[in-house]
Amino acid sequence: xxxxxxxxxxxxxxxxxxxxxxxxxxxxxxxxxxxxxxxxxxxxxxxxxxxxxxxxxxxxxxxxxxxxxxxxxxxxxxxxxxxxxxxxxxxxxxxxxxxxxxxxxxxxxxxxxxxxxxxxxxxxxxxxxxxxxxxxxxxxxxxxxxxxxxxxxxxxxxxxx
Amino acid sequence: xxxxxxxxxxxxxxxxxxxxxxxxxxxxxxxxxxxxxxxxxxxxxxxxxxxxxxxxxxxxxxxxxxxxxxxxxxxxxxxxxxxxxxxxxxxxxxxxxxxxxxxxxxxxxxxxxxxxxxxxxxxxxxxxxxxxxxxxxxxxxxxxxxxxxxxxxxxxxxxxxxxxxxxxxxxxxxxxxxxxxxxxxxxxxxxxxxxxxxxxxxxxxxxxxxxxxxxxxxxxxxxxxxxxxxxxxxxxxxxxxxxxxxxxxxxxxxxxxxxxxxxxxxxxxxxxxxxxxxxxxxxxxxxxxxxxxxxxxxxxxxxxxxxxxxxxxxxxxxxxxxxxxxxxxxxxxxxxxxxxxxxxxxxxxxxxxxxxxxxxxxxxxxxxxxxxxxxxxxxxxxxxxxxxxxxxxxxxxxxxxxxxxxxxxxxxxxxxxxxxxxxxxxxxxxxxxxxxxx
Numbered sequence: 001x002x003x004x005x006x007x008x009x010x011x012x013x014x015x016x017x018x019x020x021x022x023x024x025x026x027x028x029x030x031x032x033x034x035x036x037x038x039x040x041x042x043x044x045x046x047x048x049x050x051x052x053x054x055x056x057x058x059x060x061x062x063x064x065x066x067x068x069x070x071x072x073x074x075x076x077x078x079x080x081x082x083x084x085x086x087x088x089x090x091x092x093x094x095x096x097x098x099x100x101x102x103x104x105x106x107x108x109x110x111x112x113x114x115x116x117x118x119x120x121x122x123x124x125x126x127x128x129x130x131x132x133x134x135x136x137x138x139x140x141x142x143x144x145x146x147x148x149x150x151x152x153x154x155x156x157x158x159x160x161x
Numbered sequence: 162x163x164x165x166x167x168x169x170x171x172x173x174x175x176x177x178x179x180x181x182x183x184x185x186x187x188x189x190x191x192x193x194x195x196x197x198x199x200x201x202x203x204x205x206x207x208x209x210x211x212x213x214x215x216x217x218x219x220x221x222x223x224x225x226x227x228x229x230x231x232x233x234x235x236x237x238x239x240x241x242x243x244x245x246x247x248x249x250x251x252x253x254x255x256x257x258x259x260x261x262x263x264x265x266x267x268x269x270x271x272x273x274x275x276x277x278x279x280x281x282x283x284x285x286x287x288x289x290x291x292x293x294x295x296x297x298x299x300x301x302x303x304x305x306x307x308x309x310x311x312x313x314x315x316x317x318x319x320x321x322x323x324x325x326x327x328x329x330x331x332x333x334x335x336x337x338x339x340x341x342x343x344x345x346x347x348x349x350x351x352x353x354x355x356x357x358x359x360x361x362x363x364x365x366x367x368x369x370x371x372x373x374x375x376x377x378x379x380x381x382x383x384x385x386x387x388x389x390x391x392x393x394x395x396x397x398x399x400x401x402x403x404x405x406x407x408x409x410x411x412x413x414x415x416x417x418x419x420x421x422x423x424x425x426x427x428x429x430x431x432x433x434x435x436x437x438x439x440x441x442x443x444x445x446x447x448x449x450x451x452x453x454x455x456x457x458x459x460x461x462x463x464x465x466x467x468x469x470x471x472x473x474x475x476x477x478x479x480x481x482x483x484x485x486x487x488x489x490x491x492x493x494x495x496x497x498x499x500x501x502x503x504x505x506x507x508x509x510x511x512x513x514x515x516x517x518x519x520x521x522x523x524x525x526x527x528x529x530x531x532x533x534x535x536x537x538x539x540x541x542x543x544x545x546x547x548x549x550x551x552x553x554x555x556x557x558x559x560x561x562x563x564x565x566x567x568x569x570x571x572x573x574x575x576x577x578x579x580x581x582x583x584x585x586x587x588x589x590x591x592x593x594x595x596x597x598x599x
Contacts, residue, residue, distance in 0.1 A: 048411060048452035057406060057413070057450075063350040066310045088455065090530070092569045093490065099264065099598060100377050104369060105315035105344055108307040109262060 031153035032081045032160040033136040035124050035143040040065065040131075044147040047086075047159050053131060054086050056098075056107045061129055069111035070120050070132040078117070078133050081160055133160065259314075261306040265599045266374030268298030270381065274590035280582070282554035284388040285324065288381070288592055289580075297322045298596070299389075301341070301373035311349070315358075317342040319373050341373055341397070352405045359433065362398035363417045363446045364462040365497050366484040376596035379493065379522045379564055381574045384539050385554070386499060386516035392553050393516055393541065394480060394499060395424050395464070397431035400441070411453060415460075417446040423466035424478075428549065442466035448484070456489040467506070473549040474505040490524035490533065503549050512547035516540060522564075533564040556582040562592075571597035 034050065036042070040061050045053065052058040059067050072079040074091055083089055089097060098110035114120040120132040125142055136153035139145055151158045273293030274280075280289040288296055304316040319339050326335040344358035363369045367387045371378040386393045400421015407414045422432025423442035448460020464480035482499035498517040505511070522535035537560040543550045562576035576592040 051452075051455070052413070058351055059348065060350045066348075088489070092530075092566065095569050096377070100370070102262075102305055103264065103266075103303050103372055103374060103377065105305070105313075105342070105346070108305050108313040108315075109260070 030135045030137040031158050032078050032133050033139050033153045034131060034133055034146040034148060034160070035121070035139055036061075036131050036146060037125065037128065038142075038144045040129065040144065042146065043144070044150055047149050050146075050148055051086050054082065054133075056101055056110075059107065065129045068127050068130040070114050070123055070127075070130055071111040072117075072120065072133070073113050073115045076115075078120075078135065082133055085160060256307075259306045259308050261304065264303045264305075266299075266301040266303065266376055266597070267599075268375040268594050268596035270296045270298055271593040272296060272590065273592075274578075274580075274588055276580075276585070276588035276590075278585060280580075280585065280588075282552050283385060284390040285321075286382055286389050287385060289590065290324075298375055298594070299373050300336075303372075303374070308345075311347060313346050313348070315342060315344045315346070316340070317373060350405075352407060354404050355401070356404070357401045359397060359399045359431070360402060360419070362395050362444065362464070363402070363404075363419065364394060364444055364464045364480060365482045365499060366448075366458070366460075366486055366495060367497065368394065368396060370486075374596070374598060375594065376570075376572060376598050379533060379535050379574075380520070380537060380560060380562060381576050381592050381594045384497070384516075384518040384520075384537070385556075385558075386497070386518065386539070386541055390429055392429040392550065393501065393514070394482070395428075395431060395442075395466070397433075398422075398442070398444070399431050399433055409449070411451060413450040413452065415448050415450065417444070419444045419446075424468055424470070426469060426471045428468065428470050428473075437469045438467055440467035456487050458484070458486040458488060460484060468503070468549060470549050473551075474507065474509055476506060476509075476549060477504045478502065478549075479504075490522065491526075493520075493522040493524075493533075493535075495520045501550070503547055510546040512544050512550075514541075514543045514547050514550050514553070516542070531566045533566070534562070535564065536561050554582055556580060567595075570599065571595065 034045070042061055049058065053067055054069065054071075056069065061067060071082065083091065083094055087094055087097070098107075101107050102110060112123070114123065114132065117134040117138045120134050121138070121140055121143065124130045124132040124134075125140075131146075136145070145152060148159055149157065153160070270288055271294070272288035272290060274289060276289070276291075279291050283289045286299070290296070300320040302318045304314070304318070306314045308314060317340070319341050320336040321339065323333055323335060323337055325333045327333060340359065342359055342361060344356050344360060346354055346356035348354045361368045361372060365387060367378075367383060371383065373389070375381065383389065385391060387396065389396055398419060398421050400419055402417055402419040402421075404417045405415070407416075420441050420443045422436040423440070424430070424437075425432050426437055442465060444462060444464040446460065446462040448458055450458050461481070461483040464478075464482075466478045468476050468478050470476075479502040480499060481502075482497065484495070484497040486496070487494040496517070496519045499515070501514045503512050503514075516539070518537055518539035520535065520537040522533050524530060525532045525534070538557070539560075540557045541553070541555060543553050543555045558578055558580045560576055560578045562574060565573045565575075567573060572595070574592075574594045574596065576590075576594075578590045578592065579587065580590070581587045
């Protein structure tokens with residue numbers, strides 16, 4: 001009897017391999033881009049501002065536009081880069097940080113956990129004020145890439161890599 | 162299955178061969194057409210799987226179908242996690258309110274000490290009972306609900322075991338239920354948020370950083386100066402609070418300004434039902450979290466109230482406090498000081514009661530990351546002239562312990578404490594706790 005469950009996983013692996021190979025010689029190990037919808041009234045963030053946004057300390061882009069955090073699930077490279085460079089926390093510390101933050105009534109909820117860059121891009125396009133950190137090689141034209149400390153992904157001083 | 166391999170294998174070969182050279186348009190077109198075909202197959206698989214699972218789900222839990230890309234569908238199903246790990250649902254683009262989330266916390270404790278006299282004046286949560294044994298910690302439920310993008314409600318409910326359960330007439334119940342916090346907050350922007358409700362009074366660090374979930378704090382119990390049920394500072398506050406954060410050139414200045422009912426006639430209680438006089442208590446709290454020193458927090462507070470305590474003089478109360486915290490775990494440092502001044506209104510001696518604690522902890526590196534040893538020294542001095550605090554103990558204590566995180570959501574803690582209390586022989590205690598969130 002054929003195991004239907006095995007079909008998506010093998011297919012996923014192969015498709016992922018195709019994507020991965022084609023991306024790898026196109027862009028190499030990409031930087032992590034911080035993307036928002038074009039209507040977010042911010043083009044450049046200092047690294048400290050980015051940290052405030054991602055830690056839930058800055059919750060508004062403007063008075064009428066609230067930040068919605070989209071963070072990749074455990075194991076994703078994008079999450080690892082953020083944990084290491086922005087949060088400076090382990091996975092366990094990151095979870096405890098958000099539980100405590102919600103418990104202190106400083107935020108109504110933690111970040112939305114995203115399981116693929118495609119999903120992150122979809123939600124970043126759909127949710128007003130959403131901010132996602134995705135592989136710079138996968139950013140579509142409809143989203144705005146924020147400068148960090150005045151630099152864009154691929155530039156020498158860009159901090160998220 | 163075979164067909165999929167027939168489709169995909171050429172793609173793998175083609176892309177592998179393409180290392181070091183650019184793709185010609187025909188190859189790119191072929192890859193695109195194959196990918197489109199894979200997308201189609203994935204959609205079909207997803208549809209079939211959805212049809213198979215749909216009848217098992219109740220209508221209330223079914224998400225609204227919304228278009229998702231094949232790439233999104235191919236990702237593994239999100240693992241169920243804590244509610245802060247919110248997997249995005251298809252309707253996430255248009256959230257429906259209210260969005261209620263519930264988190265639970267609880268702990269179980271073992272305590273033993275070698276004191277030969279009853280230890281009085283300490284909170285029940287400090288676990289200095291006359292007899293050794295196990296004790297149920299608080300069962301805390303935390304509710305958070307967004308009512309709109311700018312309005313949120315937070316609640317905290319606890320059930321606490323009573324030492325007098327079953328006594329009296331009618332018999333006392335086994336547990337006390339208490340609404341510890343209920344807050345409705347309007348967020349205008351980051352600079353100004355206005356809320357109303359019952360708070361943990363923001364006049365020192367511990368009281369607002371750690372609430373009723375013992376799992377969140379490194380140690381088994383809170384410092385006595387900020388202990389639940391204690392009297393040194395008013396742990397709860399009913400009223401209104403304005404708060405916000407200002408970048409302030411990288412200092413990140415946070416502020417709270419509150420007005421509300423002061424302490425009740427029993428000074429460990431707040432004025433839930435109403436104030437005991439016509440003087441509102443007020444407080445100002447400010448702290449900075451500098452960008453340049455990520456992890457540092459330092460600040461201070463002032464609290465003012467007029468007290469009408471049972472068995473004590475009417476007095477004005479000033480509380481001044483300061484704290485400095487390094488809240489990374491390598492190391493963790495918390496230091497707080499508070500001075501409580503009581504000025505009797507109708508004459509008498511003005512008294513100053515003081516308390517402080519310092520706590521160090523360090524998350525061990527490498528394979529020992531689950532272990533976090535800690536040490537705390539705490540000190541509380543109540544002058545004999547402070548008749549309002551006559552039941553509050555004067556003491557110093559050292560606590561040495563270790564926390565072991567079993568998982569990301571549960572921990573074991575083991576503590577040794579040494580107490581030196583005024584007019585009581587010194588004694589030692591051993592304490593153990595398992596605390597968790599769920």
